[in-house]
Amino acid sequence: MFLETVWFMLWGLLWAIYFILDGFDLGMGTLMPFLAKNEKEKRTIYNAAAPFWDGNEVWLITAGGVTFAAFPKAYAVMFSALYAPLLMLLFALIFRAVSFEFRNKIESDAWRKLWDTFLFLGSFVPALLLGVAFANLFQGIPIDGDGVYHGNLIKLLNPYGLLGGVMFVLMFCLHGALWLAIKSSGELHERAMQMAARIWPYFMASAVAFLAATAVYTNLYHNYLAIPPLMGVIILAVVALFTTRLFISSGSTILAWASSAVTILSCTLFGVIGMYPALIPSNMDDLYHVTIYNAASSPLTLKIMLGVALTFVPVVIFYQAWVYKVFSFKITDKDLASDEAY
Amino acid sequence: MDVVLLSRLQFAVTVFFHFIFVPLTLGLSIMLAVMETMYVRTGDEMYKRMVKFWGKLFIINFTLGVVTGITLEFQFGTNWSRYSEYVGDIFGSLLAIEATAAFFLESTFLAVWWFGWEKVSKKMHCFAIWMVAFASNLSALWIIIANGFMQNPVGYVIRNGRAELDDFFAVITNPYSMGQYPHTVIASWMLAGFFVMGVSAWHLLRKNEEAFFKKSFKYGAAFALVFAVTVAISGHHQGNLVAKLQPAKLAAMESHWETMKGAPMNLLVMPDEANEKNAVEALGIPNVLSILAFNDPNAEVKGLKDFPKEDRPPVLITFLSFRVMVGLGTLFPLLAGLAWLWREKIQEKPWLLKSLIYTIPLPYLAIMFGWAVAEVGRQPWIVYGMMRTNDAVSPVPASSVLTSIIAFVVVYSLLGVLDIYLLRKYAQKGPKKA
Numbered sequence: 001m002f003l004e005t006v007w008f009m010l011w012g013l014l015w016a017i018y019f020i021l022d023g024f025d026l027g028m029g030t031l032m033p034f035l036a037k038n039e040k041e042k043r044t045i046y047n048a049a050a051p052f053w054d055g056n057e058v059w060l061i062t063a064g065g066v067t068f069a070a071f072p073k074a075y076a077v078m079f080s081a082l083y084a085p086l087l088m089l090l091f092a093l094i095f096r097a098v099s100f101e102f103r104n105k106i107e108s109d110a111w112r113k114l115w116d117t118f119l120f121l122g123s124f125v126p127a128l129l130l131g132v133a134f135a136n137l138f139q140g141i142p143i144d145g146d147g148v149y150h151g152n153l154i155k156l157l158n159p160y161g162l163l164g165g166v167m168f169v170l171m172f173c174l175h176g177a178l179w180l181a182i183k184s185s186g187e188l189h190e191r192a193m194q195m196a197a198r199i200w201p202y203f204m205a206s207a208v209a210f211l212a213a214t215a216v217y218t219n220l221y222h223n224y225l226a227i228p229p230l231m232g233v234i235i236l237a238v239v240a241l242f243t244t245r246l247f248i249s250s251g252s253t254i255l256a257w258a259s260s261a262v263t264i265l266s267c268t269l270f271g272v273i274g275m276y277p278a279l280i281p282s283n284m285d286d287l288y289h290v291t292i293y294n295a296a297s298s299p300l301t302l303k304i305m306l307g308v309a310l311t312f313v314p315v316v317i318f319y320q321a322w323v324y325k326v327f328s329f330k331i332t333d334k335d336l337a338s339d340e341a342y
Numbered sequence: 343m344d345v346v347l348l349s350r351l352q353f354a355v356t357v358f359f360h361f362i363f364v365p366l367t368l369g370l371s372i373m374l375a376v377m378e379t380m381y382v383r384t385g386d387e388m389y390k391r392m393v394k395f396w397g398k399l400f401i402i403n404f405t406l407g408v409v410t411g412i413t414l415e416f417q418f419g420t421n422w423s424r425y426s427e428y429v430g431d432i433f434g435s436l437l438a439i440e441a442t443a444a445f446f447l448e449s450t451f452l453a454v455w456w457f458g459w460e461k462v463s464k465k466m467h468c469f470a471i472w473m474v475a476f477a478s479n480l481s482a483l484w485i486i487i488a489n490g491f492m493q494n495p496v497g498y499v500i501r502n503g504r505a506e507l508d509d510f511f512a513v514i515t516n517p518y519s520m521g522q523y524p525h526t527v528i529a530s531w532m533l534a535g536f537f538v539m540g541v542s543a544w545h546l547l548r549k550n551e552e553a554f555f556k557k558s559f560k561y562g563a564a565f566a567l568v569f570a571v572t573v574a575i576s577g578h579h580q581g582n583l584v585a586k587l588q589p590a591k592l593a594a595m596e597s598h599w600e601t602m603k604g605a606p607m608n609l610l611v612m613p614d615e616a617n618e619k620n621a622v623e624a625l626g627i628p629n630v631l632s633i634l635a636f637n638d639p640n641a642e643v644k645g646l647k648d649f650p651k652e653d654r655p656p657v658l659i660t661f662l663s664f665r666v667m668v669g670l671g672t673l674f675p676l677l678a679g680l681a682w683l684w685r686e687k688i689q690e691k692p693w694l695l696k697s698l699i700y701t702i703p704l705p706y707l708a709i710m711f712g713w714a715v716a717e718v719g720r721q722p723w724i725v726y727g728m729m730r731t732n733d734a735v736s737p738v739p740a741s742s743v744l745t746s747i748i749a750f751v752v753v754y755s756l757l758g759v760l761d762i763y764l765l766r767k768y769a770q771k772g773p774k775k776a
Binding site for chain 1: 394401402405406408409410412413415416418419420421423424426427429430431432433434435437438439440441442443445446447449450451452453454456457458459460461462501502504506507508510736737738742746749753757760764767768774
């Protein structure tokens with residue numbers, strides 16, 4: 001009981017860290033066509049993500065791996081049920097990665113344009129799909145007692161799922177615009193800040209709509225009504241959302257980005273806490289829910305993995321934080337001229 | 343078509359594609375680390391240029407290795423969900439450990455190394471590539487331990503309708519994995535040696551940057567020679583393990599039908615699976631198979647006929663793959679030995695330089711066929727003796743899997759062609775002028 005709950009919290013936390021970290025580079029890639037006016041600005045955007053995106057994506061692999069290790073049944077059901085959207089996510093991520101790698105390797109405008117398109121799609125599609133997938137998990141998906149899925153791709157694109165997708169895209173775009181503001185200077189920096197300010201009201205509107213729709217489409221509020229102090233997470237999300245706007249106005253880019261990170265953290269935790277103890281609720285019958293109890297690994301595995309996680313995750317956070325510090329400088333012409341720049 | 347076959351096909355396509363990129367990463371990262379250490383110790387700019395040139399080829403190769411690896415993790419859930427549910431307690435945790443302990447280290451320090459030339463100290467920079475080399479080889483260890491569980495399940499009990507972890511230490515010291523790991527990584531290090539030699543040979547023939555490529559050539563030759571010899575030794579050890587732990591696989595590798603003592607090895611064989619015999623069987627060398635399998639000329643080697651038909655692996659694929667691997671494996675020490683012997687006057691041997699260019703794909707092929715032996719030879723089991731491949735597949739419609747295979751083949755072919763084109767382009771371009 002205890003171990004399962006600890007792993008559930010870690011599971012939620014890993015997804016939150018992934019959304020915070022990969023969120024900004026997915027957001028930046030989505031915004032690139034709207035923000036960059038020339039080749040130099042495009043390259044600034046590529047290089048603002050370059051040292052980070054790969055390390056960020058490993059959090060997704062870890063979140064997936066931890067689902068597999070701690071809750072194998074949830075992993076099996078989730079991945080086979082969401083077969084089509086997951087493979088779309090995968091192809092999008094593949095195209096994003098290779099657009100980083102291939103874009104600067106051949107001197108041709110058409111070539112670069114091709115990979116710019118793939119960077120956009122490879123950023124926008126994952127943001128949208130992750131939102132759609134999580135919203136669908138919140139409201140439950142049609143799985144039977146054997147974990148067999150009875151839906152299809154179109155059914156996932158229901159109003160609540162789509163609303164979740166739109167909210168994720170806006171959340172990541174805001175986060176990405178703020179990251180670009182940190183890494184750039186001059187005109188591009190100004191434009192990134194203006195973009196963040198412009199996205200903010202739309203994101204807020206989508207968040208309010210999502211919270212309201214959650215009451216209609218899901219049982220997520222049950223846990224909050226049962227234990228009211230949990231409402232703190234929702235309040236934190238709202239506060240962080242407003243401080244983000246405040247810091248955008250005062251031009252404190254790093255604080256604005258940090259507030260946006262807290263917004264993402266609390267939004268993710270909001271959903272995860274609401275689901276507890278279900279990992280994949282079934283909307284066919286309450287008996288078919290995949291929960292942390294019927295999906296968990298053996299106590300021995302949970303204990304060993306907890307030891308592994310408590311040892312390595314802090315170490316990873318330590319050296320990744322160091323890397324963020326090393327590469328947190330504003331990108332200059334000299335950086336763009338280096339052999340290794342994209 | 344049925345879901346099992348399609349899912350197997352898809353896994354084969356994606357794992358082989360992944361394995362075009364991974365071996366070079368494992369070996370070249372170590373070579374780069376050695377070169378950069380030499381740079382830090384001597385301050386010789388030549389070494390820095392070597393690190394930058396080979397590093398560029400490394401990076402082009404690396405990205406595809408990473409993204410195609412995610413595909414594999416996904417597939418256990420998307421296509422093999424019954425398997426994931428049944429053995430996830432053990433198998434899933436090994437993959438998760440790989441991600442947290444190794445993959446983070448590799449990706450993070452790769453960024454420090456690639457983008458950090460002006461941002462961190464020389465020593466820190468060199469440390470970063472050692473971390474990349476260490477982490478990528480550590481990552482391979484965890485993957486092979488996970489694969490070892492599929493080959494020779496240990497340390498588990500069947501409880502609550504699934505395999506649960508009973509002895510973690512037994513899982514991570516699985517004898518199968520401990521044999522497979524050195525064989526796999528050493529093969530990869532050897533591959534990197536041949537890659538560096540082949541590219542250097544191309545430039546030496548054209549008299550480009552002779553000092554630069556002669557030095558690179560020597561590094562490649564040393565790597566190729568040492569590891570071409572050790573890969574054969576580790577392969578023999580692996581053969582012993584297979585004989586002991588997976589006798590049906592061994593019998594299929596040799597297309598050996600009748601159980602016998604003092605079994606010979608036939609140089610010329612053509613399996614005839616339908617009639618449970620060999621259509622051609624000639625040039626037998628007495629007792630050799632018994633020696634290879636058990637280090638004992640009179641040992642009994644079990645034949646395929648002693649296994650029920652439904653427990654036999656596909657003989658032809660296993661057999662041919664094994665022969666190709668071993669055939670190539672005997673060629674490598676010879677080529678690497680000649681290259682090392684003549685390293686000082688290698689420009690006077692254009693025929694050898696030319697052959698070494700054409701040798702570049704061969705270690706790749708040997709590795710691919712080696713994996714085919716390991717994985718096809720494990721059939722019909724997904725977990726040897728415990729779970730059949732037929733029972734492991736996800737309850738998804740065949741049409742979904744068919745669509746995804748087509749997508750994988752199209753996308754991977756395009757990316758593969760582009761990647762090889764770029765590798766070739768940048769390999770031929772040569773290092774930046776000093």
